[in-house]
Amino acid sequence: MEEQDKFCEYLSGVSPVWCPGCGNYGILSSLVEALGEIDLATKDIALISGIGCASRLPYFVKAYGFHGIHGRTLPIAQGVKVANPELTVVAVAGDGDGLAIGGGHLPHLARNNTDLTYLMFNNAIYGMTKGQFSPTTALSSITKTTPFGLFGEPTHPTALAIVYGATFVARGFSVKKEQLKDLIIQGIHHRGFSFIEILTSCSSFNTTDMNVARIIKRLEPVPASHNVEDKVEALRLATDEEKIYHGIFQRVERPTLEDRLQEVEKAAKKNGARQFEALLGQFQ
Ligand SMILES: Cc1ncc(C[n+]2csc(CCOP(=O)(O)OP(=O)(O)O)c2C)c(N)n1
Ligand code: SF4
Ligand SMILES: [Mg+2]
Numbered sequence: 156m157e158e159q160d161k162f163c164e165y166l167s168g169v170s171p172v173w174c175p176g177c178g179n180y181g182i183l184s185s186l187v188e189a190l191g192e193i194d195l196a197t198k199d200i201a202l203i204s205g206i207g208c209a210s211r212l213p214y215f216v217k218a219y220g221f222h223g224i225h226g227r228t229l230p231i232a233q234g235v236k237v238a239n240p241e242l243t244v245v246a247v248a249g250d251g252d253g254l255a256i257g258g259g260h261l262p263h264l265a266r267n268n269t270d271l272t273y274l275m276f277n278n279a280i281y282g283m284t285k286g287q288f289s290p291t292t293a294l295s296s297i298t299k300t301t302p303f304g305l306f307g308e309p310t311h312p313t314a315l316a317i318v319y320g321a322t323f324v325a326r327g328f329s330v331k332k333e334q335l336k337d338l339i340i341q342g343i344h345h346r347g348f349s350f351i352e353i354l355t356s357c358s359s360f361n362t363t364d365m366n367v368a369r370i371i372k373r374l375e376p377v378p379a380s381h382n383v384e385d386k387v388e389a390l391r392l393a394t395d396e397e398k399i400y401h402g403i404f405q406r407v408e409r410p411t412l413e414d415r416l417q418e419v420e421k422a423a424k425k426n427g428a429r430q431f432e433a434l435l436g437q438f439q
Contacts, residue, residue: 178355226257286360
């Protein structure tokens with residue numbers, strides 16, 4: 156089979172409804188190429204999303220898909236993984252979906268080390284609802300909801316994932332498709348919670364701070380000498396004011412949620428009946 160045909164196998168045939176020039180097209184293409192290279196069967200993949208332009212992704216990929224509700228991507232994705240650990244689960248959210256309304260879920264999947272890959276499409280705006288500021292919009296930006304300039308400092312998704320303890324943390328860029336494909340492959344192969352921030356552009360409602368030309372000027376690969384187990388240095392690179400580092404910041408090994416649930420299940424099977432009787436005994 157031609158290589159191109161193989162990647163097309165992972166496209167659902169539903170045409171994306173994204174605007175012309177939207178960075179999400181590049182991400183879709185990197186994702187299907189990554190799935191093709193890993194050679195995953197489409198029946199073994201589940202794509203879970205929230206609400207937003209980013210979250211439309213599951214429609215366009217041939218796999219199981221769940222287009223959820225705003226901000227609830229991660230709890231749904233974790234539920235899917237726990238119910239069927241054999242599935243390769245990929246969660247997708249925008250910066251608004253994943254860091255505003257849904258921001259409270261990230262620390263918990265990171266600390267649980269749920270074995271799934273989380274792609275955060277960061278275009279620094281609410282694209283779908285036509286241009287309100289998001290948690291990653293740059294200070295002083297003029298948006299639909301900040302006509303006199305935004306007053307909040309932007310959050311750094313990669314830095315948050317590092318601090319919360321995600322065991323694989325990377326940053327890619329929708330335009331650097333080959334590297335993004337590679338990061339997605341590594342994220343999927345990693346056992347545990349893989350967080351990938353993907354810088355992308357909203358060609359309709361954010362033409363300033365996430366402008367492709369501006370990002371390219373500041374882009375710099377994570378230094379080859381970086382020790383991916385050095386959390387402090389990972390954080391320094393992720394929050395650099397001048398350069399936008401891309402690549403892998405953090406990669407460590409730790410038992411996953413699924414490993415720990417198996418231990419709990421074993422303990423419950425061994426001692427559960429005795430403990431239950433003792434508990435009932437307290438009420439006799
Ligand atoms: C509970 C709830 N509140 C608000 C909305 C409206 N809403 C839909 S998408 C969205 C923001 C999407 O922004 P982001 O997650 O950054 O995705 P993008 O469209 O930029 O890819 C909002 C506020 C909603 N659908 N549900
Ligand atoms: S509104 Fe922005 S993020 Fe949404 S499809 Fe259009 S360009 Fe892409
Ligand atoms: Mg957005």
